[in-house]
Amino acid sequence: MSGHRFSPGVVLAERYEVKNFLAAGGMQEVYVCFDRTLEREVVVKTPKAGIKDRRFRRGAEMGARVHHHNVAATFDYYEDADLTFLVEEYIVGLDLGRRLETEFVFMDPSLAAHVIHHIANALHEAHSVDICHRDLKPSNVMTSADASINVIKLTDFGIAKLAESEIAAELELFEQDQSTLTTSNTLLGAVPYMAPECWENWKSAGQPMDIWALGCVAFHLLHGTPPFGSGRQAFMNIAKLLSGSPLQLTRPTWFGKHKNTEALENGLWGIIEACIQVSPAARPQAQDVMRMCQQLCYATAGRKIGTITEYPGTYANGNRGDFGRITDDVARRRWFFHLTEFFGQNGPEQGQRVSFSVYPGVPQDRSAPVLRLRR
Incomplete structure (x- = not known):
């Protein structure tokens, strides 16, 4: 446990007993804890040592406003002079990014449609209460570990506001020195799913950036890679779009080889093309994407x-x-x-x-x- 902020057995706010370290991101550490009051396992997320930002609280408040079975519930928030953390629903499983790295080369149309549909539902619920996630990517989608992926929940609304300040600062640094992109975990993770307007003015980008990101995630599920690559390659490809180069999206090579899923493939591709539009105004709203997903005919049998x-x-x-x-x-x-x-x-x-x-x-x-x- 060396290097982690909390060790097993530590009790936070006289209520949350740390069981084990779970993960770390660019801005936070994540722990599985036991809630002694309600006798259940929860996730505690705390800013990394040295990070202090009021956006963490505002982000937690935003996350608590979204109530949907495809969104990880925010249970609690605590802050004093020495300690800040939020408490979130514990989802047993793996994040979608990890599953794409270790399990799936790509997803067949039915499984991809299942995942996309549930993420679209989550975005619709958030956008309906005027909340923009701002950091939608596979690693922020938690899934159950079963083959059917029965549980799909969008997470980290509470962290997205905290990450926002770091990403904005890193974009400014990147404009001065492009080598900084290779050293920023937060920015590197966001780049493959970051809408073009974010590069022009991150703080003014709104809900359409979530729609772009959803299209990129959908593309990733079917292709096995993000549409514009990753890291510096993604930035350079987006820069070409901003300079006026035409947007070109290539269908997976296996599309059209399976007649029984051809209509579903076309439906999924229609969603991707609608979401990945350079102009934010040209993209559909979350409710429109959700309706497009509802029109898809895909198998949901257990796997x-x-x-x-x-x-x-x-x-x-x-x-x-x-x-x-x-x-x-x-x-x-x-x-x-x-x-x-x-x-x-x-x-x-x-x-x-x-x-x-x-x-x-x-x-x-x-x-x-x-x-x-x-x-």
Whole structure:
């Protein structure tokens, strides 16, 4: 625990007992704590040592105004001369950024639509009470660790206001010395999802910046990378847009290969193109994006994790075909799948890890979709 502000067993404000350190960002440290009063686990977020900013309180107040099942609830806020922290709902799982790094190469259309729809719901709720998140990115979306991603919650409304001051300062430094971009964790994390107007005047950017960021996250889910790259590459690509270069977004190469999801792919791409518009005025409002998501037809069946144990499959006459079988991790059952239901940059191979849903079929139940995983 060396270097962390609090050690296990420390009790904050005579109520919150620190259980363990959870994570750290550019502006905060995060701990899992036990709320002795209500007897539940919570998350405590505190500014890193040396950071003191009234925006932390204002941000916490903003977060507490948003009540929705797709937003991590803000429970409490504490401040005295020596200590500042906010208390937030504890979500067991991983943030979306971590899952993209370690689990998903990209997401199939149904899973991507599921995630995008829930984030859009969260933004609509925030925008409806005149709150702009200002730091929407995969690492600020918490998800349950299950294959179906049943729980999706937007977090860090309380930290976004604190990060705002640092990002604004870093943008000023970047204008003077572009090498600062490589040393700023806060700015580096925000850049791939940062709308063009933020580079011109960060403080005046409003809710349309959240819509741009949602489009970039959606692109990332389907492509496996953000639309304009990361770090310096992202900045240079956005700078070209600001100088008048045409906006060019390329569809994933696998779009159109699966006829049963072609309409869904087109619907998702329509949302991405609507959100990623250089002019803030050209972007839809959150309620419009939510309605666009409601028009999508996507599968929500539960998912399993397994391994491809046979591909290609063999017919009774000994001939091989474009089908195979998956063995799931839990029941150790084998499930049939066809090549047309496989989503991956390379074709199915024995030993590949996949997530999949199962539907009744004759003569065998069918797995669809089958999504290749990193591990």
